Amino acid sequence: VDLVVEVAHPCVAQEHGEDILAHADFMLGSPTALAHEDxxxxxxxxxxRGGHTLYVPRGALWGCEDIERMDRGxxxxxxxxxMTKAPQSFRLQGTLRARLAELVAAGGRGVLYEGxxxxxxxxxxxxxNSMAAACVAAPRLGFDGVRARLVADPSVPDWHVVEVEVTGAGDQGRALRVTSTRRNPAAPGAVTGTATRDAFWSSL
Structure with a gap:
């Protein structure tokens, strides 16, 4: 086996990643696992140790190479x-699950998390996972410096919308700012959009 590809849950990497990397390269489809520092x-x-490579695919992250280049420089x-999705597309834990239930009961669009x-x-x-991929692409900012905003919106039942806002170093009060918006078709209730699967396969 030359390469093991994980597309299930971050617990796979947390529990078995070291054993996999002892024998093969490892593509981490759930880079949220890397938010756990240990x-x-x-x-x-x-x-x-094993002489193997840990890969993180870009997934739904648009402009990954530009982000990486700016961070490196x-x-x-x-x-x-x-990230904006319909409420039924979220698989949430803890306080966010309760917050989502409140928004669904209210019947409107709302911010689930910002930070x-x-x-x-x-x-x-x-x-x-696209947010986690952004943290990997920008290690100077990392998981603590990259900002996330998660939005539940019932008006987009078959779309996942990912907006990436990049700010560069400024000169005399002026700074480079780039915003990209990616509207990814998705089946109602799906966690992953169809274009994300294509991007994942192209990473292979």
Missing amino acids: TERRLRAAAA GTLTALTVT PVRPLCALAPNNV
Whole structure:
């Protein structure tokens, strides 16, 4: 076996990632696993020990290469990823599950979470892998510096909308700002959009 591909849940990497990397390259389809600092440290160490590579596919993250290039050059100062989905597309834990129930009862659009990506990953491990991929692409900001905004919107039952806002280093009060919006077709209730699957396969 040359490559093992995980597309199930971050617990696979947390519990078995080190064993996999001892024998093969590992593509992490659930990079929310890396929000757990000990898991990231153990997987990186296992990859180095075993002489194998830990891959993170871009998924629904648009502009990944540009983000990585700006971060590497030290010109990336802020990165925010906003994900908007219909309520039935979320698989949430803890306080976010209760917040989603409130929004569904109210029948409107609302913000489920706004803040750093790291704590969100444990609350929405199946829904925010694109945000986690952004953190990997921008390690200077990382899981604590990249900002997340998660929105439930019943008016988009068959779309997943991902907005990426990038801010570069400024000069005399002026800074580069780029915003991209990706509307990804999705079956009602699906966690992953159809174009994300295509992007994942192209990473292979």
